Amino acid sequence: MIKESTLKIFTITITLFLTIFIISLVACILTHTNQHILLSSIASREIQFAIKLSLFTSFISTLMCIMVSIPASYALVRYNFFGKTMINTIVDLPLALPPLVAGVGLLLLFGTTSFGTWLADIGLTFVFTPLGIIIAQFTVNISFMLRIMRSTFEGISPRYEYVAQTLGCTPTQAFLRTTLPMSKNGLLAGGIITWSKGIGEFGAALMVAGATRMKTETLPISLYLNMSCGDLDLAMSAAIILIIISIISLYIFERRGDVVHLY
Amino acid sequence: MIRIENVSKDLGEFKLDDVTLHINKGEYFVILGPTGAGKTILIETIAGIYRPNIGRIFLNGIDVTDIPPKDRSISMVYQDYMLFPHLTVEKNIEFGLHNKRISSSETKAKMNEIAELLGVSHLLNRYPGTLSGGEQQRIAIARAVVIEPKVLLLDEPLSALDTRTTERLRDELERIHRLKATTTIHVTHSFEEAFSLGDRIAVMGSGQIIQVGAPDDVFRKPNSKFIADFVGVENLFHGKSVVHDGISKVHTDGIYMVSSTLKSGNVSVSIRPEDILISKNEIDSSARNVFSGTIVEVKNMGPLVRLVVDVGVPFVVALTKLSYEDMELACDTRVYIAFKASSTHLF
Numbered sequence: 001m002i003k004e005s006t007l008k009i010f011t012i013t014i015t016l017f018l019t020i021f022i023i024s025l026v027a028c029i030l031t032h033t034n035q036h037i038l039l040s041s042i043a044s045r046e047i048q049f050a051i052k053l054s055l056f057t058s059f060i061s062t063l064m065c066i067m068v069s070i071p072a073s074y075a076l077v078r079y080n081f082f083g084k085t086m087i088n089t090i091v092d093l094p095l096a097l098p099p100l101v102a103g104v105g106l107l108l109l110f111g112t113t114s115f116g117t118w119l120a121d122i123g124l125t126f127v128f129t130p131l132g133i134i135i136a137q138f139t140v141n142i143s144f145m146l147r148i149m150r151s152t153f154e155g156i157s158p159r160y161e162y163v164a165q166t167l168g169c170t171p172t173q174a175f176l177r178t179t180l181p182m183s184k185n186g187l188l189a190g191g192i193i194t195w196s197k198g199i200g201e202f203g204a205a206l207m208v209a210g211a212t213r214m215k216t217e218t219l220p221i222s223l224y225l226n227m228s229c230g231d232l233d234l235a236m237s238a239a240i241i242l243i244i245i246s247i248i249s250l251y252i253f254e255r256r257g258d259v260v261h262l263y
Numbered sequence: 264m265i266r267i268e269n270v271s272k273d274l275g276e277f278k279l280d281d282v283t284l285h286i287n288k289g290e291y292f293v294i295l296g297p298t299g300a301g302k303t304i305l306i307e308t309i310a311g312i313y314r315p316n317i318g319r320i321f322l323n324g325i326d327v328t329d330i331p332p333k334d335r336s337i338s339m340v341y342q343d344y345m346l347f348p349h350l351t352v353e354k355n356i357e358f359g360l361h362n363k364r365i366s367s368s369e370t371k372a373k374m375n376e377i378a379e380l381l382g383v384s385h386l387l388n389r390y391p392g393t394l395s396g397g398e399q400q401r402i403a404i405a406r407a408v409v410i411e412p413k414v415l416l417l418d419e420p421l422s423a424l425d426t427r428t429t430e431r432l433r434d435e436l437e438r439i440h441r442l443k444a445t446t447t448i449h450v451t452h453s454f455e456e457a458f459s460l461g462d463r464i465a466v467m468g469s470g471q472i473i474q475v476g477a478p479d480d481v482f483r484k485p486n487s488k489f490i491a492d493f494v495g496v497e498n499l500f501h502g503k504s505v506v507h508d509g510i511s512k513v514h515t516d517g518i519y520m521v522s523s524t525l526k527s528g529n530v531s532v533s534i535r536p537e538d539i540l541i542s543k544n545e546i547d548s549s550a551r552n553v554f555s556g557t558i559v560e561v562k563n564m565g566p567l568v569r570l571v572v573d574v575g576v577p578f579v580v581a582l583t584k585l586s587y588e589d590m591e592l593a594c595d596t597r598v599y600i601a602f603k604a605s606s607t608h609l610f
Contacts, residue, residue, distance in 0.1 A: 159345050162312045165332040166339045167410060168362030177358075181349045 026243060033236040041237035049214055050222040050238060057130060057218060058198035061137035065145040065194045066187065073149035074175070078158060095143040102139050103207025106132070110208070132209035133216055137198040145194045152186025153179065189253050196249035200242060264288040264446050265414060270308060270318030277304045279315070280470035289444045293461030295451055295481075297493060301470040302450040306416040309448065310337050322413065333362070335414075338407035342419035344399040346391035352378075352402050353387040359410035377409040380439065397428035401435070408443065417449040421456060430610070436460060455610050458482060458499055459531045466490050483577070497579035498534040504609060510551075511609060516576045521551045522607035530609045536569060536581035538606035542599050543590060550601040554578075558596045572600055 033041075041047055075081070076088055094102055110116035110126040119126070126132040156179050164174035202220040209216040211225055219238045226235035265286040272279040279301050286292045296302050307313055309320060311332035319328045327335055338359070346355050356378060360370045378384045381401040391399055400420060407415055420436070421429040437460060440447055451457055457464050458478045465475045466489075474486045481490065482499045502515030504527050511522040513532055520532065540546060546553055556574030568587040570580045578600055592598065 157343075157345065159341055159343075160347060162307065162310070162332070163339060163341070163345045163406075164347075164358070165312070166310050166335070166337060166412075166416075167359030167406070168333045170331070170333060173362075178347055182347070184349075 029236060029239050029243065033233060033240070037233050038237050038240065041233045042241070044234065046214065046217070047222065047234060047237055047241075050217050050219045051241065053130060053133070053216075054199050054218040054220075057133045057137060058195050058201075061134045061141065061198045062145075062191055062195040064134070064138045065142050066191055068142060069145040069149045069190070070180075070187075073146050073153055074179075076146075077150055077153040091146055092143050094139055094141075095147070099136075099140050099201065099203030100207060103136055103204035106136060106139060106204065106208045110135075126208060128208075128210045128212065128216065130209065130216060133201075133205045133218060136204035136208045137201045140201055140204050141194045141197050144197065145190045148186055148190035148193070149183070152183045152190075155186075156182050192249045192252045196245055199245055264290070264323060265309065265448075266319075266321040267309065268319050268321070270305075270315040270320065272304060272308055272313055272315045274304055274313070277301050278470040279305055279308065282318070282470075282472050284465060284472060284475065286446060286448060288446055291440050291447045291449065291460055291462045293449045293451060293457040293464045293478075294467055295454065295457040295461075295464055296467030297452055299469075300467040302452075302467055303418055305467070306339065306418055306448060306450055309414070310339050310416055311335050336410075336412050337414040337416060338410055338412040339416040340400070340403045340407045340418065340420050342422050344391070344396075344403040344423075346399055346403055346406070348391055350390075351387065352383065352389050352391065352394075355391065355402055356387075356406050356409055358406060363410065373409055377405045380408075380442070381405045381435070395428075396424050397432060400424065400432060404436075404439070408439065408445070411443075412445065415445045415447045417447065419451055420449065422451070422453070433460065454482070455531070455533075459610060466493070468493070497536055498532075498539075500532045500576060502530055502532055504528065504530045510604060513607070513609065518554065518575050520607055521604045522609050523604040524607070524609035526609045533608045533610070534578070534602055534606055536579045537567075538602050539578060539580045540601045541570065541572070541580050541582060541590070541592070542601075543592070543596065544599065546599045546601040548601055549603070551604040552607065553599060553601045555597065555599045558592060558594055558598060561592070561594055572598060574600065 042051075072091065076084065076091075107127060110119065110132070116126070124131060126135050160178040160182070161171070161174040164178045165171060169177060199218075200220055201218075202224065205216070205218065206221065206224075211217070211221045213225060217225065219242055223235050223238040223242070226232070226238065265284070267282055267284040267286075270279055270282045277299065282305060294302050294305065304313060308315055311327070311330065315328065319326055321327065322335065322337070346352075347358065350358070353374060356374045357370055360373060365373075375384070378387060381404060383398065383401050383405060386394060386398060386402070391402065394402070400423075404420070417436070421432055424432065433456060436447075436449070439445075449456070449460060461478050463476060464478050464481045466473045466481060468489050474481055474490055479499075479501075483497070500515040502513040502520075504511045504513045504522070506512075506525050506527045509525070511525055511527065511530075513520045513522055513530060515532060522532070540548065540550065545555075554574035556572045556578070558570050559573045559577070560571035562569040562571075563584075566584055567581050568584055570582070570587075570592065572578045572580055580600060
């Protein structure tokens, strides 16, 4: 009988340890509370507020990411224009940037420039408001969505649109009737991952919108506030909701994301 | 019908270099050239996907250089079909009809008629991903033809298919062209397709048109070494074939040949020059095709000598220099040539 190679045993062992490590993290949170306390915490006004605010802000920011990433990634994939290589790098920057830094940038842009003042004058105040949470989520996640849409469009031959054009479509109609519906898996996968990252967004949102109870309190902010003041029950319920959202979105992404090469 | 005048286009990797072509109404025009010759960008430029850097394109006398693809009434079929994978076969075929102002009942009628013509009626509810290459290409052709374009562009339409499917679809293209008489430009690297389908052929290489003419002229009288090398086939004939007793009897330009390729009707015939035996005396061999004629031309090409023997039609015969000298052959020598039925390739 051939002995199992050391390499095989070694690598599988490492993988198993990693798995156990991740399961322990989740298990600790899940077992730190009980069902009764959890349900009553979730029913509390504060967590209810946090859930609603999280869902609302992440929904809007995901929508914004989709609306911007579709045209932007299409331009970057299909057209050649001046400065394209540089632009490609710049729009990827938020991926590498620490969210806190992005948040500081947003705070300065909206809080100190005349552009920010002008926006505030027309009623769009970003600093210390839920609007700030939305723009923070958008900033941190747009590069993700852009990357997914770029690789989706790259995988679709431009000739589909050429054929559609010879069949009587304008370039816009050709895009809307061929490439766009053909990218629905990429859109769905990208949308889900963006939404789930948006719900979990903390650093940038903290900088721009602050952590004000019942005002800019999303689930991660709620987790942070309640951990800081020792209300573990509320903190755990926020954490558990975040875990559930992560697992669901990961599941959908795995099923739909096979057409997408993220990295 | 289509006039392409001094068109140049540079796409970096591929380019067109001062292309001028005139294609007649109802013509089946074949553009033949090796990979990378710029054939695809030529037809994409005709379709209006690219705007030429220099030059103009006219359709029925109207300058269409600046008219977008959708208003040109030119449809296109690609080698890899480009069927819309998210639509059923039916919706694929109807795609272009939805852009025309016609009623939905008329749309259905046209779709059904063309599906019938191409034999894909039983596939209408399927999605393209589940179909064979041959089926997909029929649907792509149906989708292009159903809008009744002024010009049909075919980009290597048979190249992704296996030999049998290619042959069947080639006959189909011929039939559709006879039926619809749509001006067709067919791009290919296969001389067989060019020879059997083309009313006229243009040979392309590195972005330029090198020779334009009837298939016979281009193949028999290549005007450059590039074409001679690329085409690489002599002894090409058109004929009518009748299959009888497990053998094809082909009548071409006054002579009869037999072939073991079983194909009847209008056929093309090719015999490789090195498969032909030559002798000054009557040949006593098992070969079924024996003709007598006169040597009209001797081409000295190094170790191989090529002779043109006129037996009513010109045959090119290749033999080694050694046997050429042994046999004391020269121009005007009366000779016999012979080749086997199995060397007579019909397509």
